[in-house]
Structure formats: C-alpha cells, structure tokens
Amino acid sequence: MSVRTPDPDWNGDEPVNQPASNPTPGWLTDIELAEIRGRLPLLYVEAVPVRVDGLGQVTEVGVLLRANAVGEMTRTLVSGRVMFGETVRDALFRHLEKDLGPMAFPLLPASPVPFTVAEYFPMPGISPFTDDRQHAVSLVFVVPVTGTCEPRQDALEVTWMTPAEASSDAVGDEFEGGRGLLVRQAMASVGALR
16 A cells, blocks of 8 residues: 655655755655654544535545555545644645645644544554554544645545445445545544435
C-alpha cells in the first residue's frame, strides 16, 4: 500500500528555498524515515471529505482513487503524516489541500477532535487496519468541503458518492488498509447511515 506523502519544498534530490543548515525542517529523509518506521509508531491525520446540505447533514462522501505500488486501482482517504512542530489542524489542512486541491475550501472543525483513532499495523490481525510499511496512529476526521475538488499528488480522481454507496461492502472492499471500515464509522458518527 502506498500512501506516500511528498516532502514540502523538496524536489527529490535538492531542497528548494531552504537554508543549508536545515534543508528540510520537520521532515525526514527516506533513510531516516525507514529507520524511524522500524522503531516508532508515526502520527497521521486522515479526513473523510463530505458535502453537506443546509442543515449540516451529509449528502455526499468523497473518496480518492489511486494506483498502488503494483498498479492496482484502489480507493483511499485524504491522509498523511504530521510533521514535527506542526499542529494537527495545520497537518489536516495541508493534506486536504494536497489531495483535493487549493479550491476545495475545507471547513475544519472548531475543535480538532477526531471522530476516531485508527491504529495501523504491519502485521494483520492486530486491528482492522494494516500498513505493511509501519505502525501508525491516525486521527480521523469528517471534514465538509464547499469548493471544487481537483485531485493532486498521486490521487487520480475524487469520486462523490452517497453515504450509503460509500459505506457499501462493494466500495469498502476497494479501499486499502481497511479504510472502508473508517468510512462506515465516519458515516455512523454523523448519523448518515440509515
């Protein structure tokens, strides 16, 4: 499963617009990241983007379509690591903009309290969520978006579905790492499953 988060202001080989003394503040090189992943759980944020009506009821759920490392098409959510020194709110906004585009206009919650915490393990069977690269802890939010979503980075498209469609077993099976369960939990937390 690939949920690679691109490094900010980094072109892959050389830092861009960063002082030489600290080329990637708050970020890890690929070697450092591999070492850390083998020793510590990493903190992530995930978002289930939704559209709401005038009463604040969820009418649509946005899911991302991506190609994984072996070329299979899979569904996923907005997600990514929290950088050192970054607030959860800032990380959530950064990843929403990264995956949905700058015109998505997410409405971040007044209090950044997740609806659930998901633990991803490299070994199946410990929790319903897996990530073969690492042990990760993810704070998961339902975030209304009001603008136009144009996927960026490695997302191919954003598909808008009704809460019932997004929570179905057929769509749930297309998600990587058990995230179909997160969508069902998200819809249940906002009263969108009937």
